[in-house]
Amino acid sequence: MNAAPSVKKDDSISRIRELDSLRGIAALIVLVFHFSLLNPGFLAFTKFGVTGVDLFFIISGFVITMSLERIQSGYQFLVNRFSRLYPTYWTAVIFTFGIICINKLFLGFEPQHAIPTRDFLYNLTMFQYYFGVKDLDGPYWTMIIEMLFYLVMGYLFVTKSLKSAVAILIPLTLLGTILTEFHWFQPFSMAYFKNFPLAQSLPLFVSGILFYRLFAKERNFVLNIILIIGCYFLQILLFTKTGRANYYISHSEYKAVLTVYYGIFFLFVFGKLKFIVNPITLFLGRISFALYLIHQYFSIYFLIPNLMKWGVNYYIAAFLIALPVCILIAAGITFFIEKPSEKWLKRNLYRLMDAIIIKK
Template structure:
């Protein structure tokens, strides 16, 4: 792999963690304020609504595009990347499955309960594959499935030594998204076959956001920045076709936020509370939804609490649980797995670990 002409190192960017925290909080509030109202209705109206907060998911995808390409630039072997991503995603995810399952059963909210077979299959993170017919035990897990396919595609390019042609593959990905949309739009739902639709439909719709993240990284590292800018514009055009206007707005907000971060103008994001939110954002995203809504429902219907107090209680509970999972499960497990892998490869060095801390 050719040496970059940009910065020689890409240290962890605290502002990106802060953006993650903001995006996670926006998703949580939307699920509690808007999505919950759609599904169950509030006994009393909440103080406010946040109708587009769930577009924070698209900010996650842009960040993933940036960070995953950066991670691959650092990796020496395909297994480096696999272990990095496994240790980052799975331990916290498994703990969150257990917490969510126990909580919705303890609160006795049947709407959010899933059969044990589905719970077990969720541990694979592949429950949306057409040959593994299982419901997500937490509604937010669909995004992890999309991320896994993105990781698989990028790993394949890395393994085959094709990352040097990344622009061509990004354009190919955007073309595939448009082709998928055209088939569904003009050929009707299920045009590509229900098995393919079940397996890949969600993935193709989100490809442009990952593309934007990779383009932003290329600009940051001064790797063919003009071509990267053109690809970002192509991704924005693709989003206008695939999605409602609010998704375009989310992409523009993400690009604007990255512009501030990467040009050193986002120092205002280095607030302790935002850094903390960023640190726990993954666990918060994993545990807040069904368990939090179930708690809100019980507090309203059984305890007679108002919507505002119930939502605040669920938010505090989710933040506490996410903090515990982050610092007692997610991060310790990540360290153990990465150190074990480094030792296995026989190249562990405390000053220069085999896998640098991923974003």
Template sequence: MALAEKLLPNPDKNIPFLDAVRGIAVLFVLVRHAWGLSWSPSASIAGVELSRIIVMMSSGVDLFFVLSGVLLSTRFLRADANGKPAPEYLPYIKARILRIGPPYWLVLFLVVLFYTPVFIPQEKVWSTAGAAIFISHLAFGQSLFLFSFGAYSVGTPFWTLTIEMLFYLVLPLVVRAFYRGRWWQGILAAFLLSSVWLYLCRYHLDGLVDFLQRHTFGLGWSSEGVRFFLSHQILGYLPHFAIGIGISALLLKPRTHPLLTETAGLLYALLGAALLLALMFKLGGLSLAYGFQDPTAYFRADDRAARLFYYFESMPFAVAYGLIILGLSLGSSMLKRSFASIPGLALFGVLGYSIYLIHMPLLYTMNNHYWIAAETHPWWHLAKFLTAGTGVILLLSLILFLTVEKPSMIWSARASQRVRTPPRPSATGH
């Protein structure tokens, strides 16, 4: 058994190739943040501009969302297919909170304790606004309010946890749209709703934008910043979760259909990989050429490049990652084993949540260490940064996993298995 599987409390229930997929998402996010903190160096190999690829490794977040849709919807879809009741809501949501809450809350407390005031301004902690920011983070609501959205620079990845928690809350309801083989209708509806929402965020909602600007504890958000905030609510990510749910629905079907064979799976995986690289190269080029690393830049302009980047920054990546996941899931056992055995990927996937939580604070800390800070050449800085940083992040994430996340996984599993016992009939039959 591989080290990654040995770390898990129930390795028999694990899916190693999906751990490897999650490992890709983690590595993408880690490299992207380290690259950004190393002055975004530019270089080309064989005519390929590497920075065009690296800048779009932020799409690892899109992969996380698709994976959530795949993994969490299966129990509901299987129950429907077998004519059984869906999992009870309260045990389900309790299990989800126990799964992601304790590691996150611990890291949140440590970040606020040790990174204020060096990286987090005092007023964002020790003030009325600071109290509201912290409470919203505790309740997984940091991305619902302008005053807490991105408030902790060292906790930048925390914004995605609001999206995840909202998905957990509504999944038992929205998954019904995918019952009885309605997977493609559910995906289509999600794309339509998100596209309309993104259009409204860009060109309309003036009253809402003005209201939000006037109620942000005086933080002074621009209208472009408010529109960016609105576009990054859960409505903008419905296709990601819908694609994941659709994949789960397809995988419950018999594999006799010609579109669900091992050969078809290989083609899906190759098509997804090709689409992913094409998207990264094209959108990465636009990002570098027009300064779209500044998330408000494509709101300030309304030319073709700005519109293309805005609408294609996220949703097409969900399609590419969905094809890869579907392809690997349909693929042969040899394909799955080969992918899962790529050195390090499964380990990064198993430790993925812990790495995701702590990597940004640690990168900020290490970037100020004299051995790394003294290196002024961008690529050498990045090389040192990733070499030393990855080792430290892996070690500390392993400690966090073993001491907090693994127990959380056990508590979550126990909570999800608890079902309400029907009342025992009385002796009189009433």
């Protein structure tokens, strides 16, 4: 019999240590990929890190499904997501905006451009995409995709359709693939992917849902595996016309990396991924959200370039200075802002929502 994935108690919520470790690894490979953009020769070895977000999306599909099965009401989901995401996200936006101001005002970086105060304010919503405002930092582009997935899953939960999530979402994944393969230049196709950016990665999220079903030992074991394989092929078909990885890796390279990610998840659900769990990956997993959000602009537009101007070797600037500094900042945000504010917000927002419901 296969050993079950290891679970431990953390803040009264069961956490799966393999997933925490995977988050940490995904954040690290994305960070290293962004660092290597400053060194084209090194990029040849790290370009596969551009797909780290694919791993994040599969994890999200798994975790959100698991979270929804452990709550009783829609407002719990809303409070949990808001408390988990926004304090860290707001801190990252404020941090990056501050670095941008320092670059523009004192270091002469892009002096022809004004301080992006308007962009800063819209970015605080996490929905700047729909306001037509550019992301203040590179990693933010994935947040609207995550938020749309949360909204879709939250809607399915409150309408008591969560058990039918796969049956509802699989046709949408098929639609996206059909549009990219046969009708890509049609106005409807362009509008569909522009107005619903989740479509470009939906097979990954659905795969996460299906992996959770395997993990939870739900019925239709063989069907779930077949559907996972189907989502894998659908995502491969979407690659050439959607997402950002196709700017850095070939289609065949993407197939290879995606195969590795799906293989990792199969190992996980069958209890064979414990070997990645160690204090380093668990620590990186705990700080992964903050690390993912704050590293790009700070590192590749501020810290590393300025260190190199002062004569510091690229590898020293990137991996002996920028990497530990980013980890230190992310740890500070996680343990002194994210964790305390999440607890405080949950406690007080639950009280507020309970009071509103009782009054009604």
